[in-house]
Amino acid sequence: MHDIVLTTFNARYAHTALGLRYLLANLKEWQPKARLLEFVINTNVAEAAEAILACNPKIVGISAYIWNANEVRELVEIIKKIAPQIWVVLGGPEASHLPHRVDFGKADVIIQGEGEVAFYNLVTQLLTTSEPPQHRISASPVDMKTLILPYAFYTDHDIAHRTCYVEASRGCPFSCEFCLSSLDKKVREIPLPLFLDALETLWKRGVRNFKFIDRTFNLSIATATRLLDFFLAKEGEYFVHFEVIPERFPEALKERIARFAPASLQLEIGIQTLNPDIAKGIHRKLNIPKIAQNLAFLQEHTHAHLHVDLIVGLPGEDLGNFGRNLDMLQSLTQCEIQIGMLKKLSGTTLSRHDEEQGMVYADTPPYEVLQTQDVPFAAMQRMKRFARFWDLVYNSGNFKKTAPKLWRNGKVYAGFGAFSGWIYSQTESTWQISLDRLSWLIFTYLITQMHEDESFVKGLIIEDIMAVPGRKLPKFLRENTPESNVFKTQPSPANKRQRKHTAQAQ
Ligand code: SF4
Secondary structure (H helix, E strand, C coil), X not given: CCCEEEEEEECCCCCCCHHXXXXXXXCHHHHHHEEEEEEECCCCHHHHHHHXXXXXXXXXXXXXXXXXXXXXXXXXXXXXXXXXXXXXXXXXXXXXXXXXXXXXXXXXXXXXXXXHHHXXXXXXXXXXXXXXXXXXXXXXXXXXXXXXXXXXXXXXXXXXXXXXXXXXXXXXXXXXXXXXXXHCCCCEECCHHHHXXXXXXXXXXXXXXXXXXXXXXXXXXXXXXXXXXXXXXXXXXXXXXXXXXXXXXXXXXXXXXXXXXXXXXXXXXXEECCCHHHHHHCCCCCCHXXXXXXXXXXXXHCCCEEEEEEEECCCCCCHHHHHHHHHHHHHHXXXXXXEEEXXXXXXXXXHHHHHHHCCEECCCCCCEEEECCCCCHHXXXXXXXXXXXXXXXXXXXXCCCXXXXXXXXCCHXXXXXXXXXXXXXXXXXXCCCCHHHHHHHHHHHHHHCCCCCHHHHHHHHHHHHHCCCCCCCCHHHCCCCHHHHCCCCCCCHHHHHHHHHHHHHC
């Protein structure tokens, strides 16, 4: 039996809820009475409620995020129907900012902001007094010097099987309007010696996969170099992930990043747009020559795995402009390019563009843009599919040699856009396309639409597929199968359906 249950729905089993561990670590004398229960978004919500209620808690603290807001709403409703005496407390980014577009009205208390101290105070009030709590608590940013670090609450099982998130600082001094981190301008660091001790303890416990959630790892170069030195001094295999801004790679950082072994370092680099006017319109800094110079350095002189991102649907940006961004970015780096749709998060100032730019967003999570003055709904839908096929074909790394044949003369956006439209006409879906089928579709497109040489394309696809040891070639590429000798376009589901309808009509 536990008086306090801390819970959430993670996006995947491998993800761990760092926020809940922070709450638990800072519960002081209430900690022995508290229990952490993590679920995954595809957990049946009633079963999650059953597991929580089996602890017979007095207080249930739930973290709400953009990916689990609906599950959290349902969970709150079930708990309050079955056990109305339980205090249900919500926190997390999705609960922290108004308006709530998912109805959290059944929760007893909503903590807005950083919850570690506020949740402790609330628990103390609820367990020791009869004073009713405020419905909404506005929590101030916590003091990073007195905050108790949460890493002891990674279990041995977490360490062996899941990702361990770590955090050296909170906040971001920049003002990108779409981003919640822009609200927390004052960057606050965990005292570095304390944090390095925590990393060392995690290392000794066997953690080898560290994901930093700091929004701008390369903001303080003094801190960043100490952290890189920590990892460079270690032997054996490990993997570290940092989010960085692209403009800021002084020599001290470059030199260290260049010393990381292959497959040990990943840098997530936010680009979002390469158009200075669009960047200015959303208060985002942009220094293209610096970005080009740093990407070239990272690509040519380091083994770091790079991951850059672009956003579709920014206020004032049409698809021609987005296309130029993609063409330019792909010419600068051949790393993974994540294409995401703009999301309007409560609490950000993005809504100031709504009227002037004709911005229309979905009212349900993840609140993606549906259309803008410059990108009508149908074109936005096409871009969603573009992004999905881009992930399957380009970002997956499964077609490293073949994918660049989908465009000519550096016109990545135009070439891949034509492919994306064609493949969707064949599949009528962007999901559940096996690697074999995808290979066949790419092959068919390159032969029939791009008029490439059949044996040349086969050779490229064979090289790509067999780059991963243990893979079997798709049937059409194997020797002595009917598919290997005769090129024929397989009927698409649309064609099949049409044929069926025609047959029925006859
Ligand atoms: S997008 Fe990145 S740089 Fe901009 S405010 Fe957010 S965290 Fe900071």
